[in-house]
Structure formats: C-alpha cells, structure tokens
Amino acid sequence: xxxxxxxxxxxxxxxxxxxxxxxxxxxxxxxxxxxxxxxxxxxxxxxxxxxxxxxxxxxxxxxxxxxxxxxxxxxxxxxxxxxxxxxxxxxxxxxxxxxxxxxxxxxxxxxxxxxxxxxxxxxxxxxxxxxxxxxxxxxxxxxxxxxxxxxxxxxxxxxxxxxxxxxxxxxxxxxxxxxxxxxxxxxxxxxxxxxxxxxxxxxxxxxxxxxxxxxxxxxxxxxxxxxxxxxxxxxxxxxxxxxxxxxxxxxxxxxxxxxxxxxxxxxxxxxxxxxxxxxxxxxxxxxxxxxxxxxxxxxxxxxxxxxxxxxxxxxxxxxxxxxxxxxxxxxxxxxxxxxxxxxxxxxxxxxxxxxxxxxxxxxxxxxxxxxxxxxxxxxxxxxxxxxxxxxxxxxxxxxxxxxxxxxxxxxxxxxxxxxxxxxxxxxxxxxxxxxxxxxxxx
Numbered sequence: 001x002x003x004x005x006x007x008x009x010x011x012x013x014x015x016x017x018x019x020x021x022x023x024x025x026x027x028x029x030x031x032x033x034x035x036x037x038x039x040x041x042x043x044x045x046x047x048x049x050x051x052x053x054x055x056x057x058x059x060x061x062x063x064x065x066x067x068x069x070x071x072x073x074x075x076x077x078x079x080x081x082x083x084x085x086x087x088x089x090x091x092x093x094x095x096x097x098x099x100x101x102x103x104x105x106x107x108x109x110x111x112x113x114x115x116x117x118x119x120x121x122x123x124x125x126x127x128x129x130x131x132x133x134x135x136x137x138x139x140x141x142x143x144x145x146x147x148x149x150x151x152x153x154x155x156x157x158x159x160x161x162x163x164x165x166x167x168x169x170x171x172x173x174x175x176x177x178x179x180x181x182x183x184x185x186x187x188x189x190x191x192x193x194x195x196x197x198x199x200x201x202x203x204x205x206x207x208x209x210x211x212x213x214x215x216x217x218x219x220x221x222x223x224x225x226x227x228x229x230x231x232x233x234x235x236x237x238x239x240x241x242x243x244x245x246x247x248x249x250x251x252x253x254x255x256x257x258x259x260x261x262x263x264x265x266x267x268x269x270x271x272x273x274x275x276x277x278x279x280x281x282x283x284x285x286x287x288x289x290x291x292x293x294x295x296x297x298x299x300x301x302x303x304x305x306x307x308x309x310x311x312x313x314x315x316x317x318x319x320x321x322x323x324x325x326x327x328x329x330x331x332x333x334x335x336x337x338x339x340x341x342x343x344x345x346x347x348x349x350x351x352x353x354x355x356x357x358x359x360x361x362x363x364x365x366x367x368x369x370x371x372x373x374x375x376x377x378x379x380x381x382x383x384x385x386x387x388x389x390x391x392x393x394x395x396x397x398x399x400x401x402x403x404x405x406x407x408x409x410x411x412x413x414x415x416x417x418x419x420x421x422x423x424x425x426x427x428x429x430x431x432x433x434x435x436x437x438x439x440x441x442x
Contacts, residue, residue, distance in 0.1 A: 050290050050313035052383060053297050057308050059440025062252035062412040066104075066129050071159060074106045074132070077242070078166055080378045082370060087242065088114050090270050090365040094238055095120040101267075102126065103227045103241040103256055107135035108163060109220075111240045113172035116205055116218050120238075124199075126223045126230055133224040137181065137201050139163055140222070144179040144203070177217065178204035199231075200224050228259040239331075240270045246310055246372075246380050247416065248276045248360045249327055250441030254409040258335040268332060274362040275328030277373075278343060278418075280401040281383070282351025283392055284318035305354075305388040308438055310380040314357055314373075320401065321345035323373075326358055326418075327407045337410040345401040346426075353401065354392040356418065358382040386420065386434050393433060399424050413440050
C-alpha cells in the first residue's frame, strides 16, 4: 500500500480508538482513501496485507454465475500473468497440429487464440453466455474489418476497442483470412436439423500475419451453448478450459469434462488435474489496516463465525498443519462426481483452533503448476470461521484434527460438507466438534 494511504489509515484508526469518528463517517472516509473495492483489493497485495470479503454460503448455480460474469471479470483473468503464462506454455507444448476444444471460451477466446498461435489445426470455442458470445463474434468481426480495410468500422464501442488493446498486449490477435457469420443475431444458439447448436461463426486464420512456407491455416468455430449440447466434430485431440473456481470444482469443470470424456475418451486435457487443499487454522488477529479494510468492504467489525470468506494473504503463522487434498480431480483419468476424503492433520504448533483455510492447486501439465496460496492470481483462497471466539478449542503441538470431506459435483450447483473431529494427541479419543456445508462458489 502506498505510504500516504498507510498514514491516512493509521490516523483514521487512531481516531476510531479514541471514539472520535462515527461508523458511518468512518466508512465514508475509507471510501475516499480507496475509491472502490477493486482499488482496495489491487493495492493490498499479499504479503503486505491480508484482505477478505464474505460470500454467500449457498451460492448461485454455474449457469447463473456465468451470466453474471462481466467483461471486467474476464479482463481481470486475461491480465492475470500467472494464469495466462502457465496456460500459454502448456498449450504451446500440446496444441501443434491438434484439433482443440475450448470449453467456456469467454468474450476474448483467449485459450482458443493461444491454441491457434501454438499451431492447432482446428479449434472449437464453446461458450454458454450470450453476452460473451456476442462480444467474441463482434471482436472477430472487427479484427477482420481492420485487416480488410486497414481501419475499424465506424462507431466502435469503447469496450471493443479496449478489448482489442488487451489482445494486442497479450500478442494473441489473429490474422483472419476468411470470416463467415452464420447468423447475425447471437442471442439464441443456431440449431442444426437435430435441434443441436451448430457453429455460430467460422473463421480461417493462421498463427502469423503472412502465411509462411509450411504455415497451415487453422479453422476456428464459435459455438453458443453448452459443450454437452452443441454439435461438435467427431474427432478431437485436446480439451482446454479455465472453468475453475475459488473452490476448484465450484464452476462446473468436473461435470463438463466428465460429459466430454464420455464422447472423447482419448482426449488430452489442459489443465491435466486440479483440486482444492485444506488446512486447519488458529485464530488470527488482523492488523489495524486489515480491520479497517475489512470494515470498509463488509460493514462488519470482525469475522463472523459460520461464514465463508474469500481471502488473500492469510498468514502462514495461523496455519496449524500442512495442507491436504480436500478434493482432487484427474481430468485425463477417472472423474468421480462424488468424493469422500478423510484428512488427518497433526498440528505443527499450538493454537486456538477455530476454522479452515482452502486454496486451489492446478497441474496445468507435467511441467507447470499453479498454487493460489503461494502465487498471486485472480483466484482467491477461502476461509471458513467454523467456531466463535468462545467456542474455539486450544490445541497443543502434535494434536490431531480430522476433517471428513464430502464433495458432490454431480449437478451444476456443487455441494460441500466438512465434519471436524479433534483430539489432544494421537491416542486420545477423537471428539466431533462441528460440521459445515455450503453450495456453489459464492
């Protein structure tokens, strides 16, 4: 955080201690320090500061969440250097000459573009959000017009121009040699004779502006609909997706890939595997700046028990034991839609046990991994305060914490449950202390 902001926050905190500022006035002054929530989150990068915000315990379905994604959400993901560079390298190693399916391609067709630049022979981009499909088609059409006329169409929206600048910054613009829009209206899927969505648009492109010797043109098709419903080609070699939530399976990736693997059992998948890891936590005391930011964002003076939070920068000193898999899915192997796991922890330090911390790990391919706790990405970690301050349990070093984890991703609103047992040592009786359930991704 900038020095000036720190100084203003500390002065405000001192006034709060002396009860010289009312809560409503304090929130107003905080809003002047950080103009909006995104500014606060961007300026409070770990490890400088722990930031968190509460989410719904019973979240939306995958479909509702997808429809609520804005261009700003997709822009944040596209400018996430950790995510983009990891997927770029993995796709470069795997896509040359392959027939690729991009699941949940979004408005920028980012993974599809990376696949074309990696030398893919064919790419099918599938997206269920009508808004994202509209923008993806408009972007391709604008790119084609610029290449044909040397300038874009008149009255181009600022949103599209900003998107083109983003694509330029990522070096993923495509030289489009042939552009065919099968239907001018993108709000409804285009159906074939069997009532299944067929390509909304087709373009022929190459990975370089000018076709070089040996450079083969690639065909890219844009579909509007679910990957389980659209009319896809009979053969595919590679599936790519970023349908991963703050809890890995919460955005429907497992169910979508499970259905696709029934149709394409030999297909490779990027990412290869992914999951969520869980650790028991001791009560942590946020700093003054962290408490002020938390109050500004939530209106709460302290973390509420039995609530679920997205968190960044959780202090390692408050983790009672190394993380273990809460869920793990091998996208190239069997994909069970229901998982039961028992995680048995031995505490590495003493502390007042009161919650759990979850973070996502992604094995993009054999050479590239992403850890959302160790790396700064647009994926946040998850913190659940299971016990109130009064009910928190003191545990010595080498105590036992057992988390019985249940994950059900057989529907498009995944369900999760954690049952917690504790014992003071390895030979003591294990006592069940709490259970917590939630749905979706907040």
